[in-house]
Amino acid sequence: xxxxxxxxxxxxxxxxxxxxxxxxxxxxxxxxxxxxxxxxxxxxxxxxxxxxxxxxxxxxxxxxxxxxxxxxxxxxxxxxxxxxxxxxxxxxxxxxxxxxxxxxxxxxxxxxxxxxxxxxxxxxxxxxxxxxxxxxxxxxxxxxxxxxxxxxxxxxxxxxxxxxxxxxxxxxxxxxxxxxxxxxxxxxxxxxxxxxxxxxxxxxxxxxxxxxxxxxxxxxxxxxxxxxxxxxxxxxxxxxxxxxxxxxxxxxxxxxxxxxxxxxxxxxxxxxxxxxxxxxxxxxxxxxxxxxx
Numbered sequence: 001x002x003x004x005x006x007x008x009x010x011x012x013x014x015x016x017x018x019x020x021x022x023x024x025x026x027x028x029x030x031x032x033x034x035x036x037x038x039x040x041x042x043x044x045x046x047x048x049x050x051x052x053x054x055x056x057x058x059x060x061x062x063x064x065x066x067x068x069x070x071x072x073x074x075x076x077x078x079x080x081x082x083x084x085x086x087x088x089x090x091x092x093x094x095x096x097x098x099x100x101x102x103x104x105x106x107x108x109x110x111x112x113x114x115x116x117x118x119x120x121x122x123x124x125x126x127x128x129x130x131x132x133x134x135x136x137x138x139x140x141x142x143x144x145x146x147x148x149x150x151x152x153x154x155x156x157x158x159x160x161x162x163x164x165x166x167x168x169x170x171x172x173x174x175x176x177x178x179x180x181x182x183x184x185x186x187x188x189x190x191x192x193x194x195x196x197x198x199x200x201x202x203x204x205x206x207x208x209x210x211x212x213x214x215x216x217x218x219x220x221x222x223x224x225x226x227x228x229x230x231x232x233x234x235x236x237x238x239x240x241x242x243x244x245x246x247x248x249x250x251x252x253x254x255x256x257x258x259x260x261x262x263x264x265x266x267x268x269x270x271x272x273x274x275x276x277x278x279x280x281x282x283x284x285x286x287x288x289x290x291x292x293x
Contacts, residue, residue, distance in 0.1 A: 012076025139199035150183030174214030179247035209264035210246035
């Protein structure tokens with residue numbers, strides 16, 4: 001039986017977009033996607049996805065791709081210009097979902113939820129909030145994702161490469177609380193948001209178990225037979241590794257009536273390792289440059 005859902009257009013079919021596209025295609029739905037990578041396009045085409053390789057997204061190109069009544073997932077990072085340029089071309093879409101980031105909460109610490117004030121102080125947060133506003137004006141559901149991981153990408157791969165450092169030293173090393181989301185759960189929630197999300201709504205997306213970074217690192221190092229990584233001064237780390245906050249995912253689960261396949265890092269990373277063990281080439285690509293769609 002064919003999937004009765006509308007056709008899906010994925011703009012920026014990178015790590016997250018490819019999983020969303022794959023899930024919709026697996027249920028029999030028609031999926032159209034854009035990417036800048038010929039290599040990624042070949043992979044998507046093998047899964048029955050209709051791919052356009054575009055060096056840049058323009059209003060004209062997007063207008064040609066949006067079918068009447070289509071669902072649209074926007075999954076590329078903001079560049080300050082493209083989102084505003086293409087948003088008017090989504091007028092024929094039935095529903096739009098925009099994959100954003102918890103970067104919009106700036107330096108907020110502790111427990112955060114949708115009532116936590118956003119901050120446009122940093123360039124990453126400002127760019128994300130500007131893009132969110134553009135799509136919310138078009139009725140998009142916004143998904144503010146915590147750290148996204150999955151097969152071939154995530155903390156486990158960084159530990160294996162030896163390029164991960166934690167905040168602090170000694171007893172304080174890695175005590176900052178972090179949240180994450182497995183890419184398959186993010187993809188499932190994105191499809192549900194397209195089907196049932198209220199236009200203009202914003203949701204936080206994370207797993208059920210925000211924990212100190214050191215807990216996850218110790219578990220993974222024991223699982224992988226690795227030594228604990230060294231600590232580093234907070235100011236030397238990427239801003240995404242400096243945060244100390246627990247993302248509350250209650251609203252999206254309640255609104256969409258869903259539970260997670262990977263409620264904590266344990267289930268999520270075990271699933272990643274199982275997939276990578278079955279497909280060694282996938283793990284090998286983790287050290288290669290990432291496709292951004």
